[in-house]
Amino acid sequence: MNYSYELKMKVRDYECDLQGIVNNANYQHYIEHTRHEFLLKAGISFAQMHQQGIDAVVARLTMAFKTPLRSGDEFVSRLNVRKDGIKYVFLQDIFRLPDEKLAVRATVDTVCLVDGRLQVCPQLDTLIEPYLVRQ
DSSP states (O other): OSSSSSEEEEEGGGGBBTBEEEEEEHHHHHHHHHHHHHHHTTTTHHHHHHHHEEEEEEEEEEEEEOOOOOOOOOEEEEEEEEEEEEEEEEEEEEEETTTTTEEEEEEEEEEEEETTTTTTOOOHHHGGGBBBBOO
């Protein structure tokens, strides 16, 4: 699969639980950080959007855990984004390096609140358009 964006990272000791594997909550941090870096690359600043009364928020998140990551593992977090009505749907995968073994598959539905109301955000549509995956 081709992805719109990827970000390489490394597991830190404190992200692991007693079993020596990454605690499940930390995968959400990884995919969130990937989305934020992707949006910055696309020219989207959450701070500037918020000042304009626009807040992009997570509406739903599903994660399937496939292969655990361990302390010191390097990995790559990849994403695609598609538009589904009012939602932006981020399809995100995390792969352990160097073997490219799938660690996590996530789907993140996000929506926009404009001045506190759920609605389409033309400014965001324009900036994300070049990265959208067509079905």
